Structures are given as C-alpha cells and as structure tokens.
Amino acid sequence: MLVETKAAPDLRRPGRATMTSGQAERVRRAQRAGAYVLLIAATGVFLLPFLWMVTTSLKSDAENLAFPPEFLPSSFHFENYARGWSGSLPFTRFLVNTIVITALSMAGNLISCVLPAYAFARMRARLGAFLFALMLGTMMIPREITLVPKYILFAKLGWVDTYLPLIVPEFFGVALYIFLLRQFFTTIPQELIDAARIDGASEWRILWKIMLPLSKPALAAIMLFSFVGNWNQYLESVIYLRTTEKFTIPLGLGMFSGQYATQYNQMMAVSIVAMMPIVVLFFIAQKTFIRGVTLTGIAGR
C-alpha cells in the first residue's frame, strides 16, 4: 500500500567538502544567535497587546479617557482588579459556569473528533469521499446564516436558557478538528498499521496504541483550540443564555462594557484574569511539541 510519490525525498547527491569540527561549531553558534535575535524581535511585536492590556488595567479612571492614550499609567491602580471582579457582576459565578461548559464541551469534542478522523484517514468505504466532502462543505457555510434556523430548532426543543445548545452539539464532532486530526493521521507510516493488522490487532487497538500516541501533538493542539474556543465563546452564549446566574465570563465582559462604556481599565483587568487559565494551559500543552516522537522499527525510510 506504500506508494512512492514524486515528493519522496531524494537526498543522495555528491557530498560537499566536509567542514572541520571547529568551523561547524562556529556555524552552529552563529545560527543559534540569529535564531535568538529573530525570536526576541518577534516576541516584542507579539507581546505588545498583552503589555498594553496590563498597562490599561492599571490606569486611573481619569487617565482611561485621555486621548491620545499614553502607554504607561502615571500611577498604578491595582484595585481595578478587585473592583472589576467583585463589583456589580458575579464573576466568580461566571467563572464556575464557564469551567463547567468548557470541560463538558472539550470532552465531547475530543471523543467525537478522533473516531471520524481515523475513519476518514485510514478506512475505505464507498461513501467515504462523499461524506468527507460534505463535512468540509459544512465548514464553508457562513455560520451567521444557520444561526436563525438553529435557534428555532433549539427553541422548539425547549433548550433556550439552558446549557444544552452550547454543550450537546459539541458531542457530535467539529469539522475543523476532524479535518486537522485526519491530516495528522495520514502522516503516520502505513507499515506500522499493516504490521499491527498482521499481528491481529483490532481497529480500536490500532487507534489506541499507534495512532493516538503518535498524534499527541495534534491532540494537544485540538484540546487547546477546543479550550480556547469554548472559554471565549460569545455569539452562541449571547443567543441562548438569558438568566444572569447562568452567564459565562465572555458575557460578563460584554455586560461590563455596556454598563461602564468607558471603564476599559476594569474590563482589561477582568480580561487578564479570565485569560490566565488559557495561558497556563498553553504553557503546559506546548511541552508536547518537543521533538522526539520517534518512530522505531521503520529502518531505511
């Protein structure tokens, strides 16, 4: 089943003049220095919005309105954090709600995306190509346009002002994640699967013992996207949730700007607190992106 493609690397070519180890070391050191310079420059650009959020969150109410805005506040107002979080809006309650919805949705996403992705990547069926095209098709339809019919459907089911419209659909696969996982599953060498099949392994076993362990970085990426997506979910929450007790953090932030249109300092303070879980999760997840998913037993490739 292995087909050599045009893209298969052909690396044999006359060896270049070999460098002495001293030269090689110097080249390596120069490359590393270059990488650091580029990374630090990029970091500056990428860190800017966050720094700006932090400085805005520390400004006084009066400085908030100044135009043109100054980057640094003249005095630091850490009380903005307490004022924003425990002001007129119950953000602790919102936090609990957000955690519940996000945890259930993430679990649903993970279960319901792995199986179809494996099927689309490695199984053959007459309807396979058609269903895959259909799934990609659903990604191409602007979400706004199914919003109203979807609302009518969930209203008829009596699901408005419950978490069901936010959680239940998450258990039935997300096209984008299925497509992403499928792409990763297609890069796993076919020999590994064939060998397992010859040993009599079931599809479940192949999925559990070969595909998933070798796709850990992709799984981590999907968990991250699912977490961020559900944590920041705004549009659907605004449509389906009515009672303030049931609100999530993004909805709270939205209300905040409605109530105090100009108090960006408090809004930014709460935003920073709300994004901390994502930053921590990302820091943990990125560790799976470390070189070393080694594929053993496939010599000569």
Place this chain on the structure above:
Amino acid sequence: MSGVAAVLSRRGQHTLARREARRFHLFVSPWVIGFVLFTGGPILASIAISFTHWNLLRSPTWAGLANYQKMVNDPEFWDSIGNTFYFGLGAVSLGVVFTFALALLLNQPLRFQGLFRTVMYLPSVVSGVATALLWLNILHPDFGLINKLLALVGVSGPPWLGSTEWAMPALILMSVWGAGNTIVIYLAGLQGIPKTLYEAAEIDGASWWRRFWSVTVPMMSPVIFFNVVTGFIASIQAYTLILIMTEGGPANSTMVLGLYIYRQAFVFFDMGYAAALSWAMFLIVIVVTLIQFGLARRWVHYEFH
C-alpha cells in the same frame, strides 16, 4: 481448483472490504448523526430562506429568484467579492509563510522555548475588543506606533485605516499577527517528522536548505495544505475584526463579503438576501477549495493512498 480458490479469495476480499466499510460507518457516525440533527436542517432552511423575503418580524413570503437577481445586479456585491479575494489572498499567503518561519524558529532547541511559544500565542487569546483597540492605536496616523517608527527613519507613514489604499494592507497585517493557532498546528506537525529522515539526509551531506526542501516541506505538506485550505475558508468568511476596525470603509474599500452579509442580515434585517449572499459565498469557497484539492495532488505527500 484454482478457479474455486480465486472465487473464494475474491469473496474473502469482498467481505473484508464490507467489514472495513461497516467499521468506517461506525466510526464516522458521531459526525453524521450530529450533521443530521444540528447542521443539515438549518442548512436546508437557509436554502429555503434565500427564496423568500423575510425581516424576522413578519413571517417569510415567497420571493422566487428575486434575491438572486438582485445579487447579480448589485455592484456592491461584486465589489465585496474583489475585496474578499484581496484580503483572503493577502492574509493566507503572508500568513502561511510567516507563521511557518516562526514555527521553525520555535521548534529549535533553544532556551526559554516554552516562554517564546507562549508569547507568540498570546495575541490569539487576547479578547477581540482589546485587539481592535490596540490596533486602532498602533495604526493611528499621527500618534500610532507604526507611523512614529516610520518617522524616525524619515518616512511619513500613510493614514492606514483612513485611506482606501492602505486600509486593507493594514487589516492583512493584523490578521497575520493573530495567527497563533496556525503556529500551533505547524509546531504539532513538525513533531511528527521522523528524526531518522534528518539523520539520513545529514549523512548524505545535505545542506540545511536542502534538508528543509526535501524533508521538512514534503513531510509537512499535509499540514501546510490544511492551513492553506482552512486559512482561505476563514479569511473569506472573516468579518468581525473588520467590523470593529473599519465597518467596511473608507468608501467600502474593506467591505468584504462576510461583512456585507452581516450587514444585510442584522442591520437591514433582509434575511432572504443575506441567505442568498451566503450561498454565493459558499459557492466561492467551494470552488477555491476544489481547486486547492486538485492542485494538492501535485505537492501534498500522504503516507496512505
């Protein structure tokens, strides 16, 4: 005898294929059930809506092809398609190259690697409102950071969001900057390349550039392909940041199709026309995606055929 064996083995293959198909259906069932329950119905409904006049308040009335006729004769619609392609091509080509380079950098075994990666992801986490406010400040013609920096080297910067020429490039720059998810996908992809390939290439004396083109790119091609396809879909549909930043102006120069649909649906409450426009967008996206799948045969390298 051999004939019987051939028939038997053919039948054996047949049942094997049948069993594989059955398993396929079992495995894809979560998505298929979800499609039937939650997606298929609303999609069919939106097709029906595109043949009606509907303002959400009164019940819809039959319009026949009126919405589609209106669309064909609507110059703003055609302009918005041009703008959509400008934005999509700019954002995807710049984004795919820039984020790939960043991912390669972030994949080097350097110190503080985790910290660097986290920082690059930050823009994707910062709330949309904060992002928009920040960029409005950065792009401000007189006080903005970019024009201040340009002034230092003696260049008087353009009015960015205030000019029909520079508003779109500014939005494209912004979109590239918030592409943390693309970096994550590339990083995940880079982990899947067997080290043995690089070792073999090194033994053969392949230079860094050669290893990049002959190992990294072909091995990453399914992932690059994913980013190109989904990047295009997302940028053709994108409108929220544009809505906050420019509202389609100045002089409709950043009025992309997604924003035009949003306007028809939720500003003018012309749901029928918005639905018809959405199907036009769907058609555009599907044609672009089919072309990409066609081209993929030439450059995407899969392990399985």
